[in-house]
Amino acid sequence: MIIDRLIEKINATGNPTVVGLDPRLSYIPAYITEKYFTKYGNTKKAAAKAMLKFNKKIIDAVYDIVPAVKPQIAMYERYGTEGIKAYESTVEYAKLKGLIVIGDIKRSDIASTGEAYSDGHLGCAEINGEKFPGFPHDFITLNPYLGSDSITPFLKDCKEYEKGVFVLAKTSNPNSGELQDLICDGRPIYEHVGALIEKWGQDFIGSYGYSSVGAVVGATHKEQAERLRAIMPHTFFLVPGYGAQGGTAEDLSVCFKDGIGAIVNSSRGIIAAHLKDEYKLCYNDERNFAMAARQACLDMKNDLRRCI
């Protein structure tokens, strides 16, 4: 089970942190961007190449102290097919370095369409009987709005290719409650979704009691996370919202149970650490941006371990 491999990597590094690889041009030091803009002009290709270079430097600096990375595909789709190429190369490079990769793609569609997404992101596309793997993700994120039959195609590939998914339950954004907190039959929608996720994971429970069908539960909603932890005993949580979005280690500590059960994402807080006052002084040469990211991972580890 892929969830066991994730938990073992978390234990080995002692760090339940996933680095969100959501690069923006404004985060990337000029010595990198200038190189590509000089070579390729102001083009999507140059932007995408700079992002990939930036990601590789970050990965090189953190791969031994974190279990996983989570590239956000939107940041790459922004630059069209060139961006998607950089996304693919980022996923491949992270895998090469031994990291677990969570593709943050939040896809969702009816079953026959879901199969196509799953072929591209978890399983294989078949061409004249030959199988061609998609992006080499270990996990992807999914949106539950369409219901069980939209999730089934991905579960089939989770079984066949030993992969996992994280399904949105309670998201970290300010308006998440607009639909997710509506009360039906005495409990909010996100709990209904939580119960479904727990059910979808039944056949995927690994050696540590958690299933490869996880849930996205925002760090910005402590009470809700606490309640979800209680009703989803076998579900591993992917927790966004720490740091830049306002979630604290204290808030999200309720996502853990006996020190495990969740992995916490930070994107800006790590990959743009070199732009923050607290790291600027030590890493004032822009060429040290990846070392600032490494230090931010260690600081986040200490902050989390204080509370869990």
Add this chain to the structure above:
Amino acid sequence: MIIDRLIEKINATGNPTVVGLDPRLSYIPAYITEKYFTKYGNTKKAAAKAMLKFNKKIIDAVYDIVPAVKPQIAMYERYGTEGIKAYESTVEYAKLKGLIVIGDIKRSDIASTGEAYSDGHLGCAEINGEKFPGFPHDFITLNPYLGSDSITPFLKDCKEYEKGVFVLAKTSNPNSGELQDLICDGRPIYEHVGALIEKWGQDFIGSYGYSSVGAVVGATHKEQAERLRAIMPHTFFLVPGYGAQGGTAEDLSVCFKDGIGAIVNSSRGIIAAHLKDEYKLCYNDERNFAMAARQACLDMKNDLRRCI
């Protein structure tokens, strides 16, 4: 307003049909696939090139009798970056032929990430102050589970670049009710979503009384569609589920009001018409597959006009 242009194209063709460009290799005649497999071997590139060729033939055969096409990006993501290239070329070719293009991408994320999706699919990516347009969609589809702040970045680009969106309200799949039909405060979730969509569209109402912020409402749920039509007077509907999924013209007629107000998608029923018994006899040479698709569009038009 882009919604006005869509309504005018529907009126000009007299056909509220959108052709779903969701190709599968099994739909594509051997004379096309063999050419590319011979040239590029069994590769994603060959599959993607065959899909693009197939799409172009379909577009050539239908562009004068339908207002719009709706490529489903999952079918292209299945083949990775090569697939995405074929997707992009399909969108570009359809635009060149004067068709309205609805990118069926069902994206959704928190606001800062939504901006990146919107840059890539509706607006522009900015590189050193220069603006680079994304895929030249007229509309895209969105998932509402995250709430208003996840939709806002797209609305901003709808305003700036005269684009539109269709947000999922009630989907056509069998399990759509699992979450969408849950009752809160006396009405189902999909009605809550419907009310939000109507609100998001307030500033986008065009000359015909409909807004550029539309809703996806499945043809497979007649009573629900009728109710949504009543509570969403300014919202244009994109209606999937006709034909292969079981929705009939009678079922979906409730999505219309005075003969307008909706556009109905058919994918398999049109692009794979040449494989159906009713068209096989007339179009028995596989090279006539696109003519079968044209006939299926005309038959669908007649079927719809019978009821609306």
